[in-house]
């Protein structure tokens with residue numbers, strides 16, 4: 182039993198509530214490559230490996 186938080190890939194996280202564990206890296210898989218998009222002036226970062234989504 183660990184305290185590591187489960188990442189739910191079906192939801193979009195917000196960096197204000199879920200700061201990066203390692204800055205610029207995916208919290209789920211530690212990947213540093215993202216697909217970024219801007220929608221309604223919101224910057225969305227999607228991991229290229231595990232598709233975890235976070236608004237930053």
Ligand SMILES: [Zn+2]
Pocket residue numbers: 207208209210211212228229230231232233
């Ligand atoms: Zn990832």
